[in-house]
Amino acid sequence: MQLTTFLRNGEPRLGLVDGDALIDLNQLDPHLPADLRQALAQGVDFHALARAASGAERLPLAQQSFAPLIAEPGKIVCLGLNYFDHAKEGGRDKPEYPWLFLRAASSLMGHGQPALVPRVSERLDYEAELAVVIGRRVPRHLPQVKALDYVFGYACFNDISVRDYQKRTPQWTIGKNFDATGGFGPVLVTADDVPPGAQGLRIQCRLNGQVMQDASTTDMIWGVAETIALLSDAMTLEPGDVIAMGTPAGVGQSRTPPAWMRAGDVVEVEIEGLGVLRNPLQAQPH
16 A cells, blocks of 8 residues: 655645555545644554545546655654665774664655755765654564564655765764755555565665666665664654665765766655655755
């Protein structure tokens, strides 16, 4: 099952993707929250909704505008250096523990929405990533063997980074939280339609049609289950929380010359079975 968050008359709605069509779930059930995080927190049975949607109105998917899949996650936990080759190209050995940082909701944008090139930097870089969405409250100190039971679904994420700001401090927070730099979408594929832990999926980033990153999620150092178990030692993961699982080699800063993104570019993240997240680059408005 594939879900999305789209805009109808300027307002976010939850949609069920059916091939090249979209069913407005809020039209089907007016009591359904239009926010996926709230719906997950309420324990909405999306599979039952999907079964009830057989005769519902279908909208052309290609004509819709999209919002971030979850507009305001309670937490966006991101992993750095979680692919062997990416750690190597950055001149680092395999970390002994995941390099973790947080993103803010204000950094997110949906599929098709412009990513903003900041006025204060020319070093804007792409990072194709797998996003994990938590479906129910994760107990503390969760055994790894149970971790995947708490995953609702998976999606594409672009952890766009402002590299010079990222490197100004030992913590990466500032360079990872510029407005409209976290692409998230276009669809959320439920865990039952994805291999366990989203293993073995091809992940690519393309800049203006040129392949810049091309790897497999099998190459992650810490998989989804281990990451959830490690996080549960420190924090309570809740419905609608998002984990961005890190990026493979091929980022712009590691190329000669560096491949920085500029206004007018188009960046795409594609993960096998999870769709294509596409965002044009636009200069930050004055």
